[in-house]
Amino acid sequence: MGTLASRELELIRSQFAFSLRDRIVTNNAASTQPPLAVLELLRDLSETYENVHRGQSDASIRTTEMFEASFDTIAAWINAPSRRTLSMHRSTTEAINAVMYSLLADFRDGDNVVTTLMEHNSDYVPWHAMCREILPRFGRHVEVRLARFDHESGELDLAHLAELVDARTKLVCCTGGSNFLGTKPPLDQVRAIADAGGYVQPDGRVGALLLVDAAQRFASSRVDVQEMEADFVAFSFHKLLAPFGVGVLYAREDLRETLPPFLYGGDMIAEGQVFPDRVEYNDLPWKFSAGTPNILGVIASAQTLRLIVDLVGADPTRAWFRTDDPLEPGAVDAAMAIVAGHAASLTRQAMEGLSTIAGLRIHGASVGEDRTPLVAFTVEGRSPFAIAHALNAQGVESRAGCHCATLAHHDLGLEPAASCRVSFTVYNTPEEVDRVVAAVRRAVDAPHDFSSAGTPSTSADRTTTPSGRATAVAPSRFGRV
Ligand SMILES: Cc1ncc(COP(=O)(O)O)c(C=O)c1O
Known part of the structure; x- marks a missing residue:
């Protein structure tokens, strides 16, 4: 796995507005x-954009080309055979609900x-609601089994899973990474x-x-849907540097x-194929694209993937951002190996540091396990929420709660059903991890220092930073400013 030297990390961080704030x-x-x-890119597109598949102007044609090319970029990123396998949604949650509604009648x-x-609630509550x-x-009784x-290890109990799957199991839903x-x-x-269950599908x-x-899993490693041999794979881009609003279902x-x-x-x-007694659907992938989609979000998400290759220096021979060139698997492999290696190393460092508290x-x-780059913890006798507030007071943005992994928190008997979680990505640094560990130690050792937790108590009150400050970031190396 690749790693990032501190000079490379500085360069990466300079490409993010948040890094100028404390x-x-x-x-x-x-x-x-x-x-x-x-x-x-989004600002530039706002000058020239138009709806897709709905206009004859140059602007509409060009936006349509970029939108469609985004499907190819995303397909290449996850090694899907083609854009025909993809549909765009608002989020992972909506993508999973799309599976539920498509399978419902079956x-x-x-x-x-x-x-x-x-599971995250997104991969349980839809099945609970369906069943x-x-x-x-509709007079049908379908059971959801867990x-x-x-x-101790957090490992899925495969023997129990095998016990639950039988000849009436139509669908198995599993997290790719908790x-x-x-x-x-x-x-x-x-x-x-x-496969071993033996359910006979309609086909x-x-x-x-x-x-x-x-x-x-998508946010922290290479996802290859063919290697995964899954029938459906859901993920969203806001966990991998893209703006909010786009999830994908393969x-x-x-x-x-x-x-x-x-x-x-x-x-x-299909063009013109709507009659009072009959409707024909469009060709794939547009059969699953009803209504005006999140056009800019999809283009920005696909371009963010290209930018990642450039940001981490995975392919020094060329720039991928702001192009529609077919993405090469080697470039994706190399980029995500660097992202994964870096995040894994920070996670290891955080776990080693936190485990001494x-x-x-x-x-x-x-x-040492191949895990998603996050650490969720609880401290005997302390509220995870108070810890998260105390971390915030020290400039560390963590999250306390059940993280929508509510079933697992209940199963572990955590009362309240909550933990504090820190999680890492390509722009985090080892120095930040040291500060996180020190901040947790302080929050645990001297909780009274943060008793007014909820409002920052240090001079580093980040909200007072002038809002225009982000414009002072070094000009982007990546494309036209
Ligand atoms: C494992 C997992 N599944 C699903 C989701 C839901 O993603 P989204 O917010 O894109 O719906 C999350 C978000 O935290 C998650 O971590």
């Missing part, structure tokens, strides 16, 4: 910060869905268990469908051909 951003598992070059009375106690609230209204995890425990379940084994295929919630092309869309309306129908318990996968 912010230690360690809530990256929720959302990352956007690079200046992407914000500049579930038969007596079927079941198997998911895990490690408990939606399908019963596989356990090991409370946003609380850090664990990355062995997806090849999960795939094998899903005659035998085995459960596999949905992977790759929200965290689905096997033959499923895309046969499954009904999640949303119905304009642009998802008396009474502090780190949840989930241990140091």
